[in-house]
Amino acid sequence: MQSYTLEVLNYFFAERKNPNGCPVKTTFFNSLTYNNYSMVTDFYVAGNEVADHTMTHVGSPNASEINGNLAALNAFSGIPLSDLSGFRAPMLNFTAETLTTLHESKFLYDSSATSATPADATGTDAFWPYTLDNGLTNNCLDVDNVCQGKLKLPGLWEIPMYAVYQGDNAADIHLMDPWLDSANVSDVVEWMKSSFLTHYNGNRQPFGIYSHPIHLAVGYPGVTDPIAMREAIKGFLDWLQTHDNVWFVTNQMMLDWIRNPVSIANIASSSALTCQVPDVPTTTKICNGIEVNEIGLLDQCPFADFPWTTCYGCPTVPPTPDDPVPPQDTSIGGFFDPIANTCLCTSDSCAFTDTTRPIGNYSSGTGSDGSSSAAPSPTSIPRQTSAADKRLVIQVGLSVALGVAAVLIAKWA
Structure with missing residues (x-):
């Protein structure tokens, strides 16, 4: 995540509201490379979802790539491990072993599988999100040993990526950044509209909008600003919101609602769709992901390949x-105790302790009670569900982030 990422997201979503008046939130699948960890903190605290995309953006990743990224996001962005619940494989390249690692590491969901047929087609594989209690039902021809009950991972959800189709041509599939697939962006908008309507007028499966923000950035050196493309996509988002019962949500919010659905009459008060903001005085100096509170507290980590900032102490070598x-x-110094909402250290003589982040810190093996234990292996990340962890989530400001928006179409009257 970099400044251009935030500019793109703000352009499309900063002024947009859901039907209950809450700001629109998105999901960002995050990797280590070219990532600014303090910006990840800021967007997490703003109510967005941060999810795992491996450390170095490799397909068919091993456990260290997956769980190492969790550890880094926890340590340098201060996000509770229990709130880092989603994963997408780079290039969508995953294996049975990838999904098994996610299950063993207690992820809530994967979103690497794709649907290959329109939502209104007979026998479509554009399913509602589902658990892998009886295996995967997408990508059966592409990935070995995941379908027909060969891989059973109870409780792990799959959120399929829903494709955009060019008119009635089911063979012409567009997924990530569909606006790059035609010289005429107005054509792409029509593809997206017709594909959305197959969801909206049919079984009302969620509809995904998947983007690499760099393709929509302005002011990027050596690249022509995609003004027409941005305006066309913004118009499409406006059009979506002219339809009744359409909500922009993160993957976490969507699964929360699917697991605890409420009627349209009561949906505005659904706990999955409400919004909360931190209530911290602007004069307080703490590492809480709010710019005015963090002035003077960010550490500059001047690594040659990808310099970044953090409020939790730079590593001595690149992760x-x-x-x-x-x-x-x-x-x-300037470390934040998220439970007491206060900084513990303001001088260079302070020593960092895990009381600043009592959420199962990967580097120290701190337990939920603050006691020390052996550091866990990178192949297994403990997800704290202690009262301290839950309190951190409430005080810092609740889940969810950027890069991908899901459109939830409420179904029940």
């Missing part, structure tokens, strides 16, 4: 999948 949380330089 890697095998060493995702190197020793952190705590000489600057």
Whole structure:
């Protein structure tokens, strides 16, 4: 995540509201490379979802790539492990072993599988999200040993990626960044509208909008600003909101609602769709993901390949999948206790302790009670569900982020 990412998301969503008046939130699948961890914190605290996309963006990733990214996001962005619940494989390249790792690491969902038929087609595979209690039902011809009950991972959800189709041509499939697939962006908007209507007028499966924000950035060196493309997509989002019972949600919000659905009459008060904001005085100096509170507290991590900032102490060497949380330089101070909503350290003599982030910190093996234990293996990340962890989520400001928006179409009267 970089500044251009935030500009793109703000352009499309900053002024947009859901039917209950809450701001629109999105899901961002995050990797280590070219990532600014303090910006990840900011968008998480704004109510968005941050999800795992491996450390170094490799397909068919091993456990260190997947769980190392969790550890780094926890350590350098301060996000509770229990709220890092989603995963998407880079290039959508995954295996049975990938899904097994997610299950063992207690992820809530994967979103790497794709549907290959229109939502209104006979025998469509554009399913509502489902659990893998009896295996996968997408990508059966592409991925070995995941379908027909060969891989059973109870409780792990699959959120299929729903394709956009060019008119009635089911063979012409568009998925990520469909606006790049035609020189005439107005044609793409018509594809997206017709594809959305197959969901809206049919079984009302969720509809996904999938983007790499770099393709929609302005002011990027050496690239022509995609003004017409941005305006066309913004017009499409406006059009979506002219339809009744359409909500822009994160993947976490969508699954929360699917697991606890309510009627249209009561949906505005659904806990899955409400919004909360931190209530912190602007004069308070704490590492809480709110810019005015963090002034003077961010550490500059000047790594040659991807310099970044964090409020939780720079690592002494760049993180890697095998060493995702190197020793952190705590000489600057300004560390935040998320339970007490206060900084614990303001001088260079302070030593970093895990009371600043009592959420199962990967680097120290701290338990939910603050006691020390052996550091867990990168192949297994403990997800704390203690009262302290839950309190952090409530105080810092609840889930969810950027990069992908899901459109939930409420169904029940």
